[in-house]
Amino acid sequence: MSEKKDIRILAYESSCDETSTAVIRNGREIESLIVATQIKSHQRFGGVVPEVASRHHIEVVSQITKEALNEANCGWKDIDAIAVTYGPGLVGALLIGVSAAKAASMATGIPLIGVDHIMGHIMAAQLKDEIEYPALALQVSGGHTEIVLLKDPVHFEIIGDTRDDAAGEAYDKIGRVLGVNYPAGKTIDAWAHEGKDTFNFPRAMMEDDDYDFSFSGLKSAFINTCHHADQIHEKLNKYDLAASFQAAVIDVLANKTIRAIKQYKPKTFIMGGGVAANHGLRDRMSAEIAKLPKADQPKVILPDIKLCGDNAAMIGAAAYNLYNDNQFADLTLNADPSLELPYAKSMLN
Amino acid sequence: MKILSVSTATNHLSVALNEDQQVIVEKNERDERNHSEHLDPLIEEILKENKLTLNDIDRFAVAIGPGSYTGLRIGITTVKMFASILNKEVVGISTLQALAKGVKEPALVITGLDARNDNYFAAGYISGDIPKNVIPDGHYKIDVLIKAIQEYAAQNKVDKIVFVGSGLEKQDEKIKALNIPYEYGTDEQNVIHAGLIGQLAIDAQPVDPDKLLPRYLRRTQAEVDWHKKTGKPFEPDSHYVEEV
Ligand SMILES: [Zn+2]
Numbered sequence: 193m194s195e196k197k198d199i200r201i202l203a204y205e206s207s208c209d210e211t212s213t214a215v216i217r218n219g220r221e222i223e224s225l226i227v228a229t230q231i232k233s234h235q236r237f238g239g240v241v242p243e244v245a246s247r248h249h250i251e252v253v254s255q256i257t258k259e260a261l262n263e264a265n266c267g268w269k270d271i272d273a274i275a276v277t278y279g280p281g282l283v284g285a286l287l288i289g290v291s292a293a294k295a296a297s298m299a300t301g302i303p304l305i306g307v308d309h310i311m312g313h314i315m316a317a318q319l320k321d322e323i324e325y326p327a328l329a330l331q332v333s334g335g336h337t338e339i340v341l342l343k344d345p346v347h348f349e350i351i352g353d354t355r356d357d358a359a360g361e362a363y364d365k366i367g368r369v370l371g372v373n374y375p376a377g378k379t380i381d382a383w384a385h386e387g388k389d390t391f392n393f394p395r396a397m398m399e400d401d402d403y404d405f406s407f408s409g410l411k412s413a414f415i416n417t418c419h420h421a422d423q424i425h426e427k428l429n430k431y432d433l434a435a436s437f438q439a440a441v442i443d444v445l446a447n448k449t450i451r452a453i454k455q456y457k458p459k460t461f462i463m464g465g466g467v468a469a470n471h472g473l474r475d476r477m478s479a480e481i482a483k484l485p486k487a488d489q490p491k492v493i494l495p496d497i498k499l500c501g502d503n504a505a506m507i508g509a510a511a512y513n514l515y516n517d518n519q520f521a522d523l524t525l526n527a528d529p530s531l532e533l534p535y536a537k538s539m540l541n
Numbered sequence: 542m543k544i545l546s547v548s549t550a551t552n553h554l555s556v557a558l559n560e561d562q563q564v565i566v567e568k569n570e571r572d573e574r575n576h577s578e579h580l581d582p583l584i585e586e587i588l589k590e591n592k593l594t595l596n597d598i599d600r601f602a603v604a605i606g607p608g609s610y611t612g613l614r615i616g617i618t619t620v621k622m623f624a625s626i627l628n629k630e631v632v633g634i635s636t637l638q639a640l641a642k643g644v645k646e647p648a649l650v651i652t653g654l655d656a657r658n659d660n661y662f663a664a665g666y667i668s669g670d671i672p673k674n675v676i677p678d679g680h681y682k683i684d685v686l687i688k689a690i691q692e693y694a695a696q697n698k699v700d701k702i703v704f705v706g707s708g709l710e711k712q713d714e715k716i717k718a719l720n721i722p723y724e725y726g727t728d729e730q731n732v733i734h735a736g737l738i739g740q741l742a743i744d745a746q747p748v749d750p751d752k753l754l755p756r757y758l759r760r761t762q763a764e765v766d767w768h769k770k771t772g773k774p775f776e777p778d779s780h781y782v783e784e785v
Pocket of ligand 1: 313333465466501
C-alpha cells in the first residue's frame with residue numbers, strides 16, 4: 193500500500209460574473225464542475241454590473257457547494273483542501289467565494305488555499321495535459337493580456353503585459369460599436385472567419401523589443417473608421433471589420449509570444465483566459481510554433497474551450513500545486529481585487 | 542440552546558455567543574473596514590475561549606439587513622455556509638429590529654441607518670423584548686419617514702420617540718417639528734449588538750440556509766435604470782442565473 197493517496201480539492205471561483213465550484217483530483221482530473229453564469233443578467237446592462245454580480249453570487253454559493261460534492265460522489269471527509277480565488281477581480285464578487293470558502297474551512301477543519309485567478313486561468317492547461325517546466329503562457333482575457341513565465345508549478349513571473357486595454361476588453365468595446373451583445377468575443381471571432389483583413393489597422397508596439405502590449409490605439413482606429421463611415425453614410429462590411437480587428441490583435445499577440453518563446457525556450461507553451469477560446473488565436477499560435485525548428489518547438493497545451501472562461505476547475509488545478517508546496521491560507525484571507533503575479537526581475541527598472 | 546450570532550451590516554463588527562436568553566460573550570470591533578479579515582478569527586476566538594466548536598452551536602443568527610450590501614453578504618455567506626454544512630438552524634434578524642432592542646424604556650423607536658443624501662434605511666418599532674414593528678423596514682427619504690412617524694403618532698399614543706442608528710441627528714430640525722418628546726440613542730444603542738440578535742433569534746423561524754439572502758430593501762441603480770429605459774418588468778433574480 194505504498195501508493196500515494198489521492199488529493200481532492202474543492203474549489204470556489206466568484207471573481208466576476210460566474211459562480212463556480214469544482215472537485216479536482218490530483219490537480220488533473222475534474223470530478224465535478226458546476227458553473228452558474230450570470231450572463232443573462234448582465235446582458236440587460238451591456239456589461240457586468242459589480243453589485244448585481246455580488247447579489248447573484250450569494251444566491252447560489254451554498255447550493256452549488258452541495259452540487260459539486262454530490263456530483264463528485266464525495267463528502268467533506270474526502271476533501272483534502274478548500275481552494276478559492278481571492279483576486280484579482282471585483283471585490284464584492286470575490287468576497288462571496290472567499291467568505292464561503294473560509295466558512296467551509298472553519299466548519300470542516302479542512303485547510304484553506306487562496307488562489308490567484310490568473311494562475312488559475314493558466315492552470316486550466318494542467319487539466320488537459322502534463323505541463324513540463326519551464327513553461328510559457330499567453331494569458332488573454334477581459335481584464336488581462338500577459339506573457340507569463342512559469343519556472344515551476346508555483347513560481348510564475350510576468351514578462352510582458354498590456355499598458356492599457358486588455359485584448360478581451362478591446363473585443364467588448366468594438367463589439368459595442370458593431371452592435372454585438374456582451375460578451376462579444378465569440379461573435380467577433382465567428383465574423384472574422386467570414387471576412388478579410390482589408391482595413392489594415394495599426395499593430396501597436398509589435399516591433400518593440402519588450403513583451404508589452406497596447407490595444408487602445410487599435411480600438412480608437414477601429415472606432416474612428418466606423419464613425420467616419422457613418423458620417424459619410426457609407427456602409428462597412430462587418431465581417432471585414434471583425435477580420436481586420438482580429439488580425440491586428442492576433443498579429444501582435446503571436447509576434448510577441450513567438451519572440452518570447454525563442455528567448456526563454458520553454459518546454460511547454462500554454463494559452464489561458466477567455467480569449468484563449470478564440471479559434472483564430474488558437475490556430476495562429478499552433479501554426480507559428482509549428483514553423484519553429486523542431487528542436488525549439490515547445491509542447492503546446494490549449495485548454496478545453498469550456499475551461500477558458502472563469503471556472504472553479506482551473507482554481508482547483510492551481511490549488512493542487514500550492515498544496516504540494518505547502519502554501520496554505522488562514523482565516524484572515526481577504527479578497528484582493530488588484531492582486532498581481534510578480535514581474536520578472538529583469539523587467540523592473 | 543447555544544446561539545452564535547453575527548452582524549456585519551455596518552462598519553461595526555459584532556459577534557456573540559448566547560445560551561438561551563443569556564449573552565455569554567459579545568465581542569465588538571468598531572469602525573472596522575475589513576469584516577472579511579476579522580469575522581472568522583473573532584468567531585474562532587469566542588469558540589476557543591468557551592471550549593466550543595462550531596458543531597456545538599445549535600442555531601446561527603445574522604443581521605439580514607438592511608445595511609452595507611457588501612458587509613451584509615460577508616456575514617450572511619459565512620453563517621449560511623456554517624448552517625448548510627453542519628446541518629444547523631439559521632435565522633436572519635432585521636438589522637433595524639436589533640437596533641430597536643437596545644432601547645429598554647417604553648418608547649417609539651425610530652431606527653435608521655444613514656444611506657446618504659437625506660435617505661435612510663429606517664423603521665419604527667415599539668420598544669420591548671421583541672420590538673414590535675409599526676413602520677415597516679424600508680428605504681426612506683427623510684421627509685417620507687417623518688410623515689410616516691406623524692401618521693403613526695396621529696393614531697397612536699406616543700409619549701416619547703428614541704432615534705437610534707446613524708446620521709439621524711442631522712435631521713434635528715425636522716424631528717423637533719414633530720412636537721413629540723424625543724431623544725437620540727447613546728453610543729452603545731447606536732451600534733448593532735450581536736447579543737441582541739441572538740436573543741431575537743430564539744423566537745425567529747429558522748430558514749433553509751440556501752434561501753438565506755440579504756434584505757437589501759433596494760434594487761441596484763443599474764436595474765432601476767434598465768427598468769425605466771425598457772419598461773420591462775423585474776423577474777425573480779434566480780431567472781437571470783443559469784447553470785451551464
Ligand atoms: Zn477570468
